Amino acid sequence: MRGYGESRAMPDLPTHFLDDVGVLMADTQMTITQLDGALQHLERFDPVTGVLNRTGLAAHLRGQPPERYFLLVIRFCNGSVAKTDCEAGHYDQVHRVLVKRMALQFGTNLRARVGELDYIIVMPKTTEPREAGVFRLRASLDVMSADVGFGVNRVCPELTAGVAPPEADVMASIDTALATACTASLSSPIAVHSAQEQDKLGSDSVLEKELRFAISNDELVLHFQPVMDTQQQRAIGAEALLRWNSPYRGLVPPVNSSLWQRRLV
Numbered sequence: 001m002r003g004y005g006e007s008r009a010m011p012d013l014p015t016h017f018l019d020d021v022g023v024l025m026a027d028t029q030m031t032i033t034q035l036d037g038a039l040q041h042l043e044r045f046d047p048v049t050g051v052l053n054r055t056g057l058a059a060h061l062r063g064q065p066p067e068r069y070f071l072l073v074i075r076f077c078n079g080s081v082a083k084t085d086c087e088a089g090h091y092d093q094v095h096r097v098l099v100k101r102m103a104l105q106f107g108t109n110l111r112a113r114v115g116e117l118d119y120i121i122v123m124p125k126t127t128e129p130r131e132a133g134v135f136r137l138r139a140s141l142d143v144m145s146a147d148v149g150f151g152v153n154r155v156c157p158e159l160t161a162g163v164a165p166p167e168a169d170v171m172a173s174i175d176t177a178l179a180t181a182c183t184a185s186l187s188s189p190i191a192v193h194s195a196q197e198q199d200k201l202g203s204d205s206v207l208e209k210e211l212r213f214a215i216s217n218d219e220l221v222l223h224f225q226p227v228m229d230t231q232q233q234r235a236i237g238a239e240a241l242l243r244w245n246s247p248y249r250g251l252v253p254p255v256n257s258s259l260w261q262r263r264l265v
Helices: 002-007 020-044 054-061 079-085 090-106 130-144 170-182 195-216 257-264
Strands: 069-076 111-113 118-124 148-150 153-155 159-164 190-192 220-229 234-246 250-252
Touching: 020 054, 054 111, 054 118, 054 170, 069 090, 069 130, 069 170, 079 090, 079 153, 090 111, 090 118, 090 130, 090 148, 090 153, 118 170, 130 159, 130 190, 159 170, 170 190, 195 234
Parallel strands: 159 190
Antiparallel strands: 069 118, 069 159, 111 118, 148 153, 220 234, 234 250
8 A cells, every 4th residue: 555655556466365364455456446546537537527637638639540630629718707606516517517518519529628617629520611610610609608507696608619630749739729719709709720820829839938937037027107197297197017028039019918818827
């Protein structure tokens, strides 16, 4: 038991003896095996919905030929608001309902919850025209966005989607799909990854890493912009603006704040 606790290595105990020690060994082996199975389940499955989590999805995708599937991300955009507004337990129920609705819309295709608000569905590649696929996906989003009610709580899910092909690296595939979904909005709820977007995402990824380093390296500075009273012709206050003074890029201009907020949380 101590060896398993330290290294998760399964022991090979002598379970064939029929005396008390043999029975103890057999019981210990069975207990450790059951414990290992439970730990693997916790590591690979979302405890709320029962579908795979990010770790479980990555393990599944490593055995799949990349030319046979693409990744569909469903994002529960107002999930954080729903979590705040719902009574205890009802928020989890909303996610269970969403997973059931995904099953109705996308059949037995593998589903995974890869974050608090994001789901990924592994979709088989087809010869269907892109426009037709986007039209069907939008209709599915509309169906899944129907109100969910539990007691006094009523949640109207706001859903967007991102579609991306797999990459050679499984974790990079998941990250690309999630980044693609981040570019969707309620007014344009479906974002489809393209070769042109791949270059932009790669550039954004480098910029994101540099910005994370800049935060820890104290490269962010405050600039103050005066607030003027035009009638009295004098400054009555100031607006504090956070700017990034990069030693390599210089003073970086403002970027899409909503996108960075989502990616840097």
